[in-house]
Amino acid sequence: MAEKLVEIKNLKQHFNVGKANEVKAVDGITFDIYKGETLGLVGESGCGKSTTGRSIIRLYDATDGQVLYEGESVHGKKNKKDLKKFNRKMQMIFQDPYASLNQRMKVMDIIAEGIDIHGLAKDASDRKKMVYDLLETVGLNKEHANRYPHEFSGGQRQRLGIARALAVDPDFIIADEPISALDVSIQAQVVNLLKELQEEKGLTYLFIAHDLSMVKYISDRIGVMYFGKLVELAPADELYANPMHPYTQSLLSAIPLPDPNYERNRTRKAYDPAVHNYTDGEDVKMREVSPNHFVDCSEKEFAELQECLAVKE
Numbered sequence: 001m002a003e004k005l006v007e008i009k010n011l012k013q014h015f016n017v018g019k020a021n022e023v024k025a026v027d028g029i030t031f032d033i034y035k036g037e038t039l040g041l042v043g044e045s046g047c048g049k050s051t052t053g054r055s056i057i058r059l060y061d062a063t064d065g066q067v068l069y070e071g072e073s074v075h076g077k078k079n080k081k082d083l084k085k086f087n088r089k090m091q092m093i094f095q096d097p098y099a100s101l102n103q104r105m106k107v108m109d110i111i112a113e114g115i116d117i118h119g120l121a122k123d124a125s126d127r128k129k130m131v132y133d134l135l136e137t138v139g140l141n142k143e144h145a146n147r148y149p150h151e152f153s154g155g156q157r158q159r160l161g162i163a164r165a166l167a168v169d170p171d172f173i174i175a176d177e178p179i180s181a182l183d184v185s186i187q188a189q190v191v192n193l194l195k196e197l198q199e200e201k202g203l204t205y206l207f208i209a210h211d212l213s214m215v216k217y218i219s220d221r222i223g224v225m226y227f228g229k230l231v232e233l234a235p236a237d238e239l240y241a242n243p244m245h246p247y248t249q250s251l252l253s254a255i256p257l258p259d260p261n262y263e264r265n266r267t268r269k270a271y272d273p274a275v276h277n278y279t280d281g282e283d284v285k286m287r288e289v290s291p292n293h294f295v296d297c298s299e300k301e302f303a304e305l306q307e308c309l310a311v312k313e
């Protein structure tokens with residue numbers, strides 16, 4: 001059985017609590033992330049994926065619930081030393097590397113920021129060498145160290161974002177739509193780089209994406225979010241072959257495929273939450289419908305899904 005690295009337990013992240021504009025961005029989600037895996041998190045814009053990532057990494061104080069990293073609580077009161085420890089182990093890569101890189105700083109100093117904060121270099125020449133090595137690791141070279149972010153293409157800037165995250169030698173990286181802003185031809189390169197780095201360094205990823213097309217190639221398991229809730233969680237192949245929640249089915253029906261026969265017959269399925277027809281107080285929760293395949297459903301829906309499975313088998 002794989003070891004758990006991060007445990008997210010009934011995590012809630014509400015904004016503007018008690019005000020008219022209160023948003024329940026994340027509203028009680030529970031899942032584990034195993035060491036060395038890539039967990040994809042998908043769902044349409046505004047469903048709470050980024051907030052989930054930011055809350056896990058403690059960019060926000062959680063409204064409720066828990067995040068455990070190697071069994072230790074991430075939220076709550078922490079001394080400076082413990083905070084630094086979490087900050088080093090967990091890093092984040094953002095969708096728009098241009099906005100997340102300080103444009104007035106040279107690449108050398110951008111990448112070395114974490115090295116400096118955590119005192120990882122012995123001296124100035126060690127610091128320089130570490131940055132050069134990191135640039136090489138992400139497919140750039142040492143000449144790039146003296147340049148500014150605006151001198152790079154979108155794909156190269158994302159490589160800088162990755163180098164900056166790697167600088168502190170983390171175990172866990174949250175990649176928040178790291179390829180959405182890139183040209184399709186560049187997307188695969190960045191995904192491949194992330195995959196290679198994972199193999200080399202044994203990294204664990206939470207990979208956030210708004211659609212189900214690219215996430216398939218990088219994820220071991222995929223979680224689907226809808227309005228602050230997790231509605232389905234399954235191994236990637238299983239989710240594509242056998243989507244059970246009507247919202248997942250709708251997301252999948254939106255992916256165009258290069259096969260013209262499939263395209264001719266593809267019909268976009270809209271998701272209408274009213275299909276569930278839940279009664280007040282009904283116990284709706286994530287239930288394991290088949291091994292490792294969890295669906296947010298009522299007891300009645302659970303029985304129906306199991307019946308469907310039995311018929312298929």
Ligand SMILES: Nc1ncnc2c1ncn2[C@@H]1O[C@H](COP(=O)(O)OP(=O)(O)OP(=O)(O)O)[C@@H](O)[C@H]1O
Pocket residue numbers: 015016023024025043044045046047048049050051052210
């Ligand atoms: N700091 C904040 N203050 C108030 N509301 C917020 C804040 N951050 C996010 N929200 C709201 O929380 C909800 C979830 O946002 P979030 O960015 O997590 O969604 P997302 O699924 O990542 O979307 P996207 O793909 O567009 O980034 C949205 O309604 C958003 O407007």
